[in-house]
Amino acid sequence: MFEVFENKTIKEILNKYLDIWSIGYASGLLGWDSETYMPKESIKERSIVFGRLAVLRQKMMLSSEFKDLVKKGEKEQNLNDYEAGVIRVLKREIERFEKLPPEFIEEMERVTSKARVVWREAKAKSDYNMFKPYLGKIFELSRKAAEYLGYEEHPYDALLDLYEEGLKTREVDSMFKELGPQLRDFLKKIIESQNYSATHPLEETQYDIEKMKALNTEILKLFKFPFERGRIDVSAHPFTSGFGVYDVRITTRYEGKDFRRSLLAVIHEFGHALYELQIDEKLMATPIAGGVSLGVHESQSRFWENMIGRSKAFTETNFELFKKYLDFLKDYTPDDVYRYFNIVKPDFIRVEADEVTYNQHILIRFEIEKGVMEEKINVDELPQIWNSLMEKYLGITPPNDALGVLQDIHWSMGSTGYFPTYSIGTILATQIAVKLEKELGNLSELITEKKYDEIKSWLKEKFHRWGSTYPPKELIKRALGEEMNPKYFIEHLKRKYSEIYSL
């Protein structure tokens, strides 16, 4: 254990850290269970456990013994990259914990673990008022968190940084200023094209849930998902939960129709899982044995979902496999499935949004969160604001709150500031594909020839194996030779959808 770490102080830190890591591992399993198998009333006790474990973990990080060790480690000379990574990650976390009082963390954990359960029911019943008091409390706590954490320009910066090191509201603003108009113009062109259709018959076609589960398993086997190190289960909102490099679990959902929703969720979560699974085992149980940021994480899931799952090569190569489990596909061609996987249309649900409209969904959430942080928006008017932003950016109005403001799990988890990382990931995914093609050759051919091992090894070497060794911006630079650049995303969209819609 700890064999890539040579420095004595670092080894001492890592050994102490095992307690903290163990609490995190256990909390991870508790969280996974809460979304998959937990009996409903269990939450009465479990919310106490979540709160207590979070505070315990914080206390351990902030014990003078541990802090002094980290300070000692900081002064060590000639640390290797892994060792420097350990110090960087721990320092960042200690500083965050020092700013957030234990009572605050406990309250946040307690409120959100209850809120998640209420959210699930509120969403099922499309009853915003049920969830409203919890959301109000969570937003209040988010504003409090920003004050505790501190910021220079904008309170929202404090929250963005939690998910993407150093990201500023200003940067997200300018990213959306560049993307927004181009996406709106391009969407307009698509809607006005001759090939445009707002509906597709496969969206309403029912599937057999057991057969769909079997198909999802086949796809995971095609990608050689290591079932000896992971699982797939069912939850309301698909997610990936990695407790360590040897236990990474994904979920999907089964609505009984519109099979791409279930399938693309599996491929998306597979991308997240692969990141955690391909972290160097030698980093096991250390502070750097996890994905470095949410943006980078999302770039991996989006790469698999958008660049592989939604590609023509993928739908064509696997059409016979799909048909084996989905009888109704006998009335369709591979090209039909490709188009069905890539229909562009303004719709209500972010997680099933196409590549062209996806970032508008994020923009809406970004504007709301920014408004909440600026105290310009309160929870009473949120459904109305949501709906008017949907009208403004996508030209549609959700028929109910389940399809509107209640659709995402994130706010119930207190993850304000999280959404912009989705856009970062979506953009990075296209940039990764360009770099991969330069080094491995044409992606369509790799997919057609089922050379997933090659793709996986490349991703491992470039991104995964390092865990959190390097900060996100450095990792991106090392992997891609340049910084994130939205131009690759725009180019990808224009190339792909101009063909589909004969623009």
Place this chain on the structure above:
Amino acid sequence: MFEVFENKTIKEILNKYLDIWSIGYASGLLGWDSETYMPKESIKERSIVFGRLAVLRQKMMLSSEFKDLVKKGEKEQNLNDYEAGVIRVLKREIERFEKLPPEFIEEMERVTSKARVVWREAKAKSDYNMFKPYLGKIFELSRKAAEYLGYEEHPYDALLDLYEEGLKTREVDSMFKELGPQLRDFLKKIIESQNYSATHPLEETQYDIEKMKALNTEILKLFKFPFERGRIDVSAHPFTSGFGVYDVRITTRYEGKDFRRSLLAVIHEFGHALYELQIDEKLMATPIAGGVSLGVHESQSRFWENMIGRSKAFTETNFELFKKYLDFLKDYTPDDVYRYFNIVKPDFIRVEADEVTYNQHILIRFEIEKGVMEEKINVDELPQIWNSLMEKYLGITPPNDALGVLQDIHWSMGSTGYFPTYSIGTILATQIAVKLEKELGNLSELITEKKYDEIKSWLKEKFHRWGSTYPPKELIKRALGEEMNPKYFIEHLKRKYSEIYSL
């Protein structure tokens, strides 16, 4: 919360205890997951987590702050029964922890969490040699534990006390001296009777696993198992895992034939689960919110399994329900099923043993554990010793180690000293039935009239609601008006099986 606790010091203790309880809760879920859904390789990290959490929990119990509080609580006047229970339970645990060094506990946890995985594979392959080094290490640690814990008469006493407060090797010896000869004589009579048959066609009859799962669920619904507070899953060895009063999970197994094995396991585990589920919610998250001892726990599972599940009233009343899911029963009568549920015959597997032979299985394990503790037995010769004891007490020799020495999960968990509580539970179950009939009327009638609510309320009032408020011997005396007495068990066997075998 904590509303039945009035004393200020006790409240302070309980509030501090929430951290300890939370660690225990998380460890409970980790354990449940390890036996049900965990991917195989996860154990590489998880064994570290088990070890670290166990030591953390011990450190918290032994922190001078917590110990001083408990000492202060001990001196408080006029504690109510719940408060006195809290002090009794904590004192006992602190004393145990003070005797066992943290390194020892961590080693035990690390060895056993690996051993459980190896045991599962060794049992599947019937490969004792695979498991032997782990078992050797575990027995060595058990002897070490006895030395650390201390004892007056026999090293095994130290281990017995872990599971059944105050139980002595001497007492178990004399219990088996009373039961042993009577059981052997009675078994001999049965084997020599005209009605005796060593086989039953239903033992070889295949069932559909999905239908069997549905039947098990129906039985749980019949007993009004609260699915909002619990689950049923599948594992190699059936068990019950209660993390709190709001989350109690049971498992069973599906071998595809001999349906009573799966069904009676469900009823048995239901009895365990009911105990935890009916503990007063006001004791939630306190040290007394759990069953008081393994013997009392087993009396609850055995009551449901033997006194209800194996009763004529139960098999007759539910025959049509069984038939609905098990087509093959159309060729049988309710009386056939009753006899099938109650076949007496010397056989290899303890958990499926009948009421007459069951205690001989325990006697074998008791003799082995006693021998191990006296250093008269080592693991090289264990399969031979096991087989010769089987020959001695049951007149049969297991054809392989999976059906012999490898059958139980207990040793892989380091639970030396656990087995005798099974005999205590079996005996107590019959005694409970006698008392219940005195107070509620004929048990057969209650079962026939499906008055499970009445039975459950009675058990709750007598045993369950108190959790660990009273020590086991006091609880038994309060509930039954007398101490445990094996005569009820012998009477029950003679009455029931004399009729079945026309003796």
